[in-house]
Amino acid sequence: MLKFRTPNLQLLPVSVNPNKTHSSTMWRLPTRSGGLGIAAISYVAVDYLRHLSPTWHRRLMPALWSILAVVAVSRVPFYKHWSSEFRSVKSFVASMLFMLLTLLFEAACVRFVTAVLGLDWHNATSPLPDTGQWFLLAQNEKLPHAVVEILRARIIGLHHFLMLFMILAFSVLFDSVKAPGLGLGARYMFTMAIGRLLRSVTFVATIVPSARPWCATVRFGVPSYPHHWAQKYYVPYASDSNAIRQVIRQDIAFADTGKLLGDYRPDWGAMNFLIDFLRPSSSDGPWYNLLRTAGGGCNDLVYSGHVLVAVLTAMAWTEAYGGFSSAFIWLLVLHSAQREIRERNHYSVDCVVAIYVGILLWKVTGFLWPANDTSRGRRINILEKIQSRLTQAAKDDNMDEVRELLREVELVSLENQNKAPSKAMWLFGCGIVISAITIVLLALILTSDG
Numbered sequence: 001m002l003k004f005r006t007p008n009l010q011l012l013p014v015s016v017n018p019n020k021t022h023s024s025t026m027w028r029l030p031t032r033s034g035g036l037g038i039a040a041i042s043y044v045a046v047d048y049l050r051h052l053s054p055t056w057h058r059r060l061m062p063a064l065w066s067i068l069a070v071v072a073v074s075r076v077p078f079y080k081h082w083s084s085e086f087r088s089v090k091s092f093v094a095s096m097l098f099m100l101l102t103l104l105f106e107a108a109c110v111r112f113v114t115a116v117l118g119l120d121w122h123n124a125t126s127p128l129p130d131t132g133q134w135f136l137l138a139q140n141e142k143l144p145h146a147v148v149e150i151l152r153a154r155i156i157g158l159h160h161f162l163m164l165f166m167i168l169a170f171s172v173l174f175d176s177v178k179a180p181g182l183g184l185g186a187r188y189m190f191t192m193a194i195g196r197l198l199r200s201v202t203f204v205a206t207i208v209p210s211a212r213p214w215c216a217t218v219r220f221g222v223p224s225y226p227h228h229w230a231q232k233y234y235v236p237y238a239s240d241s242n243a244i245r246q247v248i249r250q251d252i253a254f255a256d257t258g259k260l261l262g263d264y265r266p267d268w269g270a271m272n273f274l275i276d277f278l279r280p281s282s283s284d285g286p287w288y289n290l291l292r293t294a295g296g297g298c299n300d301l302v303y304s305g306h307v308l309v310a311v312l313t314a315m316a317w318t319e320a321y322g323g324f325s326s327a328f329i330w331l332l333v334l335h336s337a338q339r340e341i342r343e344r345n346h347y348s349v350d351c352v353v354a355i356y357v358g359i360l361l362w363k364v365t366g367f368l369w370p371a372n373d374t375s376r377g378r379r380i381n382i383l384e385k386i387q388s389r390l391t392q393a394a395k396d397d398n399m400d401e402v403r404e405l406l407r408e409v410e411l412v413s414l415e416n417q418n419k420a421p422s423k424a425m426w427l428f429g430c431g432i433v434i435s436a437i438t439i440v441l442l443a444l445i446l447t448s449d450g
Contacts, residue, residue: 040328043160075174085182088183092183096189102193102194113301115220116229119223122209122217160332169188195308196308210299210300211346221284228263263279266282300346302347306346307333315362
């Protein structure tokens, strides 16, 4: 008896036109062109004109934005996967909310690790030795000057990688990558949120001095003295080796610290629990002002959030598109990482960890948003309905009947794919495209300074 195992079911390619013996099949992937890579390279090149020729940058960048937006909107009536996009809306919105909550938690952690030891500690603590920084300085003496200038150039930034991912997500309108685009966006944001959450837990666990000792004084209005936690548990044992031995032996904070210095305590109502973490001053205002201005912090934050975003963009690009443009994106990732080290925004360890954490996280979260072939699922459903007829035809050794049934499956699948979208789906599609463009603009505005 013929049995079907739907999870592993493989369909034979069957021609719709019986007069053709070697026709193409319905089940192949859409042909990919180099247009996506050209769009990515064009965006990075035009945006770099801000450093070479600001006048041409002001002229060409709005034109490029307009072209990309018009081309994307023009494809809305011809896109055939709006139903798949609609099913991905919930996961997309949930991933976005999760990422926003994670960024809020990260901002609180950034403020805490900068404020807890006070400005005096930041000014007096030397940066850690970094062999990666030494290596780059040594290469400056050996490499040609032109190569060194390319390595120093600010070719790519955080907002560029976000834009490159948006170009990738919008390419579903041209069948360059598999639909749904919202599913790809949901996976990207979910993976980024997990990465930022792990990053926050990592850098808040051990406070590492910044490679830029002056940063905290310039950017943060925190007290000069340590928080009372640090006054009791860190300061008395920070430089006395005998005191450290006693702490290890007794496992208690034995030093008499006297009267601890207190902090300004505003009335934040239900958010008063944040006062000990954020250490506000009288001029800071509401609690959310401190989180909004936390930025990248002024400690070394293990691991690099910039490089994490870059790696996730490169992983998404490689998995969904591949080709020469993926190699170009990875070169930009490496360029961005070495520049983070060169400019002492991060230690080398931060960039190295961000690269392999980003790769592993993208691979691990793949099971939540696999690249599903929806047409394959439809074919399986149709086959389940005709299973008894197909089984009987196989028993009777009637191959003509088997071919006819499989051709029927193919025709039904073809009709479903070619079915014109309803007006409601068109309105939904236009809303999705407009909303996505708005999100892109906000993301680029808010991350333009890194």
